[in-house]
Amino acid sequence: MIWRSGNPEAARPFSDQPADSLTETTPAPTLDSGTAGSISPQILAEMELIQGQVVQDRGLEPAGVFTRTLFTSEQLHQHVMDDFLDDYSQEEMAQDGIVLQAFGLLNADFDLYTFYLDLFSENIAGFYDNETKEMVVVQGSRFGGLERLTYAHEYTHALQDQNYDIRNGLGYSDETCEADSERCAALTALLEGDASLSEMNWFMNHATSQDRTDIFSFSDTFESPTLDLAPAFIAEDFLFPYQQGFDFVQFIYDQGGWQAVDQAYADPPVSTEQILHPERYPQDRPVPLDLPDLEAVLGDGWEAIDQGVMGEWYLYLILAQGLDKKARLDEKDAASAAEGWGGDAYQVYYNREQDSTVMVLQAQWETSQDTQEFADSFQKYARDRFGRPVESGPAFNAWQQGVEYHSLYRQSQTTTWILGPDQGTVEAIWDRLGQP
Numbered sequence: 473m474i475w476r477s478g479n480p481e482a483a484r485p486f487s488d489q490p491a492d493s494l495t496e497t498t499p500a501p502t503l504d505s506g507t508a509g510s511i512s513p514q515i516l517a518e519m520e521l522i523q524g525q526v527v528q529d530r531g532l533e534p535a536g537v538f539t540r541t542l543f544t545s546e547q548l549h550q551h552v553m554d555d556f557l558d559d560y561s562q563e564e565m566a567q568d569g570i571v572l573q574a575f576g577l578l579n580a581d582f583d584l585y586t587f588y589l590d591l592f593s594e595n596i597a598g599f600y601d602n603e604t605k606e607m608v609v610v611q612g613s614r615f616g617g618l619e620r621l622t623y624a625h626e627y628t629h630a631l632q633d634q635n636y637d638i639r640n641g642l643g644y645s646d647e648t649c650e651a652d653s654e655r656c657a658a659l660t661a662l663l664e665g666d667a668s669l670s671e672m673n674w675f676m677n678h679a680t681s682q683d684r685t686d687i688f689s690f691s692d693t694f695e696s697p698t699l700d701l702a703p704a705f706i707a708e709d710f711l712f713p714y715q716q717g718f719d720f721v722q723f724i725y726d727q728g729g730w731q732a733v734d735q736a737y738a739d740p741p742v743s744t745e746q747i748l749h750p751e752r753y754p755q756d757r758p759v760p761l762d763l764p765d766l767e768a769v770l771g772d773g774w775e776a777i778d779q780g781v782m783g784e785w786y787l788y789l790i791l792a793q794g795l796d797k798k799a800r801l802d803e804k805d806a807a808s809a810a811e812g813w814g815g816d817a818y819q820v821y822y823n824r825e826q827d828s829t830v831m832v833l834q835a836q837w838e839t840s841q842d843t844q845e846f847a848d849s850f851q852k853y854a855r856d857r858f859g860r861p862v863e864s865g866p867a868f869n870a871w872q873q874g875v876e877y878h879s880l881y882r883q884s885q886t887t888t889w890i891l892g893p894d895q896g897t898v899e900a901i902w903d904r905l906g907q908p
Contacts, residue, residue, distance in 0.1 A: 511542060515615045522623050529673045531730045536634035538605040548610050549593040556592055560585060567777045571820045574831040574891055576794040577705045590698040598622040600629035602638040617686025624674035628667040636737045654781040658741040665717030666733055704793035716747050723750035744785035745813055759815030759836045769904045770821060778820040782833060784813040791853050799857035801849060809849035812842020831891040840884050847882045
């Protein structure tokens with residue numbers, strides 16, 4: 473799968489900030505000094521109060537148990553290493569770098585492990601683990617506005633799990649996300665959009681004036697150098713579940729309140745297209761595409777290192793947020809080019825001895841006009857990234873960049889982007905795909 477920034481342990485980022493508030497209660501209790509992770513009776517009472525408020529506003533009843541933990545920033549950093557990134561091997565990191573480089577998003581030697589360690593350590597305010605049933609809030613010096621707001625968000629995740637069974641009912645786990653990252657991205661957006669709207673309602677209905685002061689003061693002073701310096705596509709993708717996910721759930725909520733949001737869990741979104749265009753949910757579903765095994769065409773030394781679905785969101789990121797700044801399309805133009813997406817499939821192969829990559833991305837478009845729009849936009853992107861085409865035809869263009877040979881084939885409602893080490897390899901792949 474292509475690496476997605478959203479993590480199956482749903483986390484609330486610091487950068488996700490609410491609007492305004494009106495109500496007032498007592499000052500925030502101080503956390504016990506020297507007992508990181510322990511929760512005082514006063515804070516437990518605050519948590520119980522927030523839980524009741526979220527249940528009242530969100531309309532989901534508690535139906536299970538969970539544990540509550542307060543983390544220091546140091547404990548969060550250790551948890552990210554021991555849990556979030558524990559299974560992210562050097563081999564997987566290297567393969568992700570090769571894949572992301574093939575799509576023009578990242579240099580292959582970029583240190584993804586250290587980057588994500590720093591990113592999650594800096595930007596996670598809390599998380600809920602649907603496997604261990606543990607809810608964690610990252611503590612400051614007090615259980616103040618940010619902690620209370622985070623608690624409302626994460627408790628919503630606990631209610632989601634108790635009512636819909638995130639892992640087994642929704643089929644949302646490390647394994648299923650590895651197998652289908654596009655569906656996982658859509659589910660993440662539903663879960664985080666729901667929790668973000670619930671958090672917003674809590675803020676509007678129950679936050680105190682001190683909460684407001686705490687949150688706005690934090691927002692004014694918060695810095696995330698890792699996110700600020702992140703590759704453009706990662707910075708956008710990190711916030712996708714919270715921004716586009718929030719918009720998706722808000723649209724559903726506007727149609728029928730929390731009852732309509734609850735109904736979405738019976739038929740969850742399956743693509744980022746549905747998240748980006750909620751008016752098309754649930755009717756507009758992706759067309760499944762299959763690509764043949766290419767190892768026989770490529771010969772000895774080649775191994776498949778990745779395959780999956782790119783989706784409308786990542787097609788947009790490729791065109792608008794690629795590594796080569798001069799090749800980036802205007803965000804509006806890139807979004808328009810990706811909007812006609814109907815389905816896709818991609819494969820990436822790597823030859824270690826040759827240090828060569830082969831990539832195939834075949835996309836199905838909803839209309840011939842959508843196909844042409846994407847092809848035209850891709851040609852502009854490719855010209856700025858690779859230079860003038862070395863070959864052109866009525867429905868075909870090819871570009872040479874160093875040792876890489878890129879081709880885009882266009883048919884009535886299909887485009888096929890092929891990357892290979894030379895023209896002969898690309899043409900052999902095209903023939904294997906069974907195209908005329």
